[in-house]
Amino acid sequence: MGSWTHCQSAREETGLWPLLVSTPYGPGRPTALAAVDTLDLHAVLERDWHSYRAFQLRQLAAPQEPRTYRRASNPGTRDPGAPFDRWPGLAAGIPSSLAGADPAAAARTAIARLMAGPYPLPKPHLALVPATRSADIPAVMGWQTEAPLPLLCALLRSWEDRFGARVVAFDGAMMHVSVARPSRDADHATHLALEHVLTGADNINDGTVPYPDYAASLVDSALWSF
Template structure:
């Protein structure tokens, strides 16, 4: 289907050849081939998002949609209460791990367990992390563009990404609306992303197989704040945080002043 065939979309002018994916509701426009200068394409479409109602996302290795949802159909949750329940379950497993350390054969091949990883330093659920503080100019779209530039210029493998346009009301709904195929619990993930969007100025900017990349306008500035927030990252269930390869204190420290968060689910 040519890029000029909107099929219900109000597409930006001058797009590369693309198509509306079948079996997607409400719909997803996707470029037929990886785009050159993907950061430029992302910025151009983001600038027109209010007019078109379409939010851009870079998409490597696209696959057929998996049960896409309308934004209004994504169930709202009491995030704090849901995370507290998840924390209680996680804490039980954490205490069990401390009593029975992980064996080397339970980790991915070639990975040595961190026997001294203390995990999150909480004996009870601490509540949601406070919002990040703005410093200087607070423009989430500008931060997102810089994150996209970083992802497409470095070793992340997104230089050859397709351009996707998603009719999502907000950036945090992109994974559910486009029917992103992953092992993550999409509804609870979108509620987490909605909360981060308000507290930290996040934007979903790219999907790379089972990896989600999120730009962050107001990241934690102190280690204490990062440790509090890192617990929420743990409770997403993302494998890159929970597979035993990075000690919790090291991961938490990596969030300080970090404007790009990445999560993957095996």
């Protein structure tokens, strides 16, 4: 924790972002940041929402499984998915003027939680990434994942601006993001959860957590994991 905090405080001098990784590995092939710069986030997410909405409607129209075959975690209902029948756009940002909404402090709190919380990051190592901003870390590192890195980094940049988000750790193909200004109410979290779904992350889209429950978990949540 001390080494991470020291590197965080020296970031402007060194140009290196500190990052926790669960296993040491060499960087992959970087994604050109020009691909992030030119990506139309609103247009791409709206396109992906149409695909998600078509899937959602097929799921809702399909006959329900017999009770004996329903998932144990959700035995009596089916996941309704996001409650939008048209693309709602991006969720509103939370003002940066809020007291205590410091992205650097939120990142330190998230690191402490990842190192000493109930589910600590296994065998954490410190990596230093030559990125201009936290959101570009996956692209600069050539993070090895099936996620489309230009879209992911563009969304992370938007979350930086709207919510004070910072990429703080990788655990294999799992990414952890600290959040200085999280959702404060259920309606906002319900809107924001759609952006999380559209990342394609397995832990959100595997069907084990119904959309309303996932959205509720985002209220006051200062650590997002994908």
